[in-house]
Amino acid sequence: MSPPSGRPPEGTEEPPGTGRITPTIGELDLHLLGEGRHLRLHDALGAHVVTVDGERGTSFSVWAPEAAAVSVVGDFDGWDPEAHPMRSLGPSGVWELFVPGVGDGAAYKFAVRSQAGEVIQHADPLARRAEVPPATASIVHHPTYEWSDDGWVERRRSSHPWTEPMSIYEVHLGSWRRDPDRPDAQLSYAELADELAAYVTDMGFTHVELLPVMQHPFSGSWGYQVTSFFAPASVWGTPEDLQTLVDRLHAHGVGVLLDWVPAHFPRDEWALARFDGSALYEHADPRRGSHPDWGTLVFNHGRHEVLSFLLSNALFWLQDVHADGLRVDAVASMLYLDYSRQPGEWVPNEHGGREDLEAVAFLQELNRVVHAEVPGTVSVAEESTAWPGVSRPTDQGGLGFGFKWNMGWMHDTLGYFSREPAHRKYHHGELTFSLVYAFTESFVLPLSHDEVVHGKRSLLEKMPGDRWQRFANLRALYGYMWAHPGKKLLFMGGEIAQEREWSEQRSLDWHLLEDAAHGGVQSLVRDLNHTYRRTPALWEVDSDPDGFSWIEADDADRNVVAFARHGADGTPPLVCVANLSPVPRHDHRIGFPSAGRWDEVLNTDAGVYGGSNVGNLGGVVAEAVPSHGQPASAEVVLPPLGVVWFTPAVPGTSG
Known part of the structure; x- marks a missing residue:
């Protein structure tokens, strides 16, 4: 946290009962927030256990420029909006208060009164910890975890992911494996740590990619509708539990990628939506601020304070949680103003075009910041269109991502393999077309969770023929995929030839491994990974x-x-x-x-x-x-x- 400036920022208003304690937020913090360049905003805003004038307590602060008043409420004051009114730090829009005696583990919210007089208790946008749903409060969290992966992090700084093997195991933590004695209960990060690390190591994957681990009360969103961007999903444990999982994977030589969602957020009134009574984090115009597909709100990437929020959030997961990369979700929805919109439902940019210039600038800045601040980490775009230069450097006009998911390869290849062999000769181009453009980007070949849900069937069930042919086709698909240029990604269950579609509500069907055909597919994926890793021809010049x-x-x-x-x-x-x-x-x-x-x-x-x-x-x-x-x-x-x-x-x- 930046040190106090020694005097209240200009325009500071003192509510009754706050005393004359110097604000714990410095003028530099407020300046960087307003410039969109505060890369450690989470060290300034939110809740932080500190000692002020010899007294231990928690400093609370929140950005709410249009609020008429803000107070902090919690289990320490009976959730009384009158007990702890916060002071406004002038035109910055930040409200702040130090509350003596409040420490680690206290539940709290911000009671925000709008200009219209409505009071809503919101979770803290920068909270490090959240209650287990359906409870929605934030929790004061004082970080204490001691990392043991210094060697890993140091080696990462000098790594070159583009010229190294990358075989990614995509995992939804709540449904990878559950305790058979309590199948309705999800294992915690810490409970999964040893088992997942050992399994992935044995299988030869170089990385695990976790579906979003940020707080998301609605489990059916699989983590893609985030309500607390800095807090790990509490249903799986504490922040220290998540750090234990990452640390354990690193100890086994396995990198960790996190799915990250800077495109949109849900409408829950206790979270980010209309936080101070105005469109604060989202666009005010529903033609830009409302997402038609997901019923969510779209981040205003042109607002400086929102940029500070998102950039610092990306760095938080890379620096504080030691993630090795971010897979950025729904990039296509960010790039196009008319994404999933009909004529008249979107607003052209200043040049009359359909490109969202503010989102493009944000993504370029994101990648510049990530690669400068955390060398050796990767950013991966889930981008499904032909936008040029997604994985090219920003100084060459690209978006600056390290890699792009090759959705075209996925679509065409699964289309080919799902056909009866007698018909494949008429669709040969579906198999070979990907090599026409394979080197226009640095690609990841994804067989992801999206391909095994919503009636699409499991990978095994997509394959034609009798039972023997289905398994043979699936094995051939993997053999072809692992040899094809591009890094690899396989969603959990694919390696055991899962028969049912994936559901976030149950474990994978591990009992299938009692069948030799399923065990054979697992053995193949294991051998593919290990052979791939010891064969530099398969990854040294993947994008050339x-x-x-x-x-x-x-x-x-x-x-x-x-x-x-x-x-x-x-x-x-x-x-x-x-x-x-x-x-x-x-x-x-x-x-x-x-x-x-x-x-x-x-x-x-x-x-x-x-x-x-x-x-x-x-x-x-x-x-x-x-x-x-x-x-x-x-x-x-x-x-x-x-x-x-x-x-x-x-x-x-x-x-």
């Missing part, structure tokens, strides 16, 4: 066309594709061949980048994965016979509905 070359792109009649992945100079290549028909193909000649022995390092049809064990007995020998534009070739066996990977044999390791 030099990292990929087609070998066979046009064999639509046989549903066969083949390509090579390349790393930096001297990195051995990997050849991926996919036979997406149910017919095994023997003596199928495929080009290879060089002559010599090539080991079959992965085969999705292996018996251990539940396949038919059709393969190449450990490898093939490529002869100096040109084919498919390559200097060498070999006759290979392609398993039915299978994907095989080959890498050059290391001398002395292959028979």
Whole structure:
């Protein structure tokens, strides 16, 4: 917190009973707030346990410029709006009060009286902790957690995520795994810490991505309708419990990405909506401030104080909670003024266009700040349109994100794999089109939670054919995905071939692993991850066309594709061949980048994965016979509905 300035800010009004204690908020804090440049706003506003003039208590402060009066209420004063009136710190719009004797764990709200005389008790926008729903009060929180991941954080500063492996396990904490003795009760962050960290490590994922862990009373929103942006979801425990989870994952070498929602917020009157009786955090005009799809309110990204709020919130999760990156939700809805709106329902920008220039400027500033203040962390955009340069630097006109979800790849690839193999030749372009634009952005390939809900069916149930073919198709999808350029993301349950659609109200169906077919898919995902991580050709130059070359792109009649992945100079290549028909193909000649022995390092049809064990007995020998534009070739066996990977044999390791 910035030190007090030594005198009350200009225009300070003292309500009766506050005494003459110097405000605990300095003039610099107020200036930076108004400029939209306060990157540690959470150290200034909110509730902070401090000692003032030798007396221990809590300093409360809140931004409410249009309020007629504000008081702090809580379990320490019987929730009496008359007991602790706050003083206005002049034109900044900030109200402040130090209350002696109030400490860690006290429940409180701000009673805000509007200019119209209505009084509403609001949760603190910058609270670090919140009550467990359905209760809605904020809780005074004095941070005490002692981190043990200094080595991780230091190594992160010099990391280069674009040239490193990234395989992300997307998790909803409330439904990943529940205690079988109390299936209706959700495990806490701390209870999940050891089990999740051990599981993800065993499975070989490099990162966990958590659906929003910010306070969200409505569980059906999955965390995407946040009411307290600085408070961890209390249903899963305390802030220290969440820090324990992050710390434990780091101890296992696993990075942590958090879903983050700076686009919109819910209308609950006790939260951010019309906080001081006016449109404070949201736009006043419903054509900009009301979201038609989700019934929520849209942040006013052009207001400086809102910028301070959101920028400091992003840094809070990266710096104070040690997250390794933020996946920014609903970016497309931020970029376009006419998103989900009909003509007449939106307001053009100053140039008459549909681009939200204020939101664009905010996203660019967000990425500049994140990459400057927390080097080595990543920002990932969930952006579903063709907006150019989402993951290009801001000084080149881009939005500055580290990565962009490749929604086009997801849509086309799932569309292809959901078709009967007999029809796939007519849709071959759905499989190959992603390589036309694969290097225009730094992409993440997502098979996310959105693809297994609302009647879309589980990934396994999307696959055609009988039971054996469905499992074979799913394994082939994963084999193709892990070899395709781009970082990987798989929603929990995909690795065990979950049969039911996901629901936030129940655990994954872990009992399915008693079945060999489900266990085989899990074994495949584990091997895909570990093979991926030790094969630099699959990630060193992910976003560069030099990292990929087609070998066979046009064999639509046989549903066969083949390509090579390349790393930096001297990195051995990997050849991926996919036979997406149910017919095994023997003596199928495929080009290879060089002559010599090539080991079959992965085969999705292996018996251990539940396949038919059709393969190449450990490898093939490529002869100096040109084919498919390559200097060498070999006759290979392609398993039915299978994907095989080959890498050059290391001398002395292959028979």
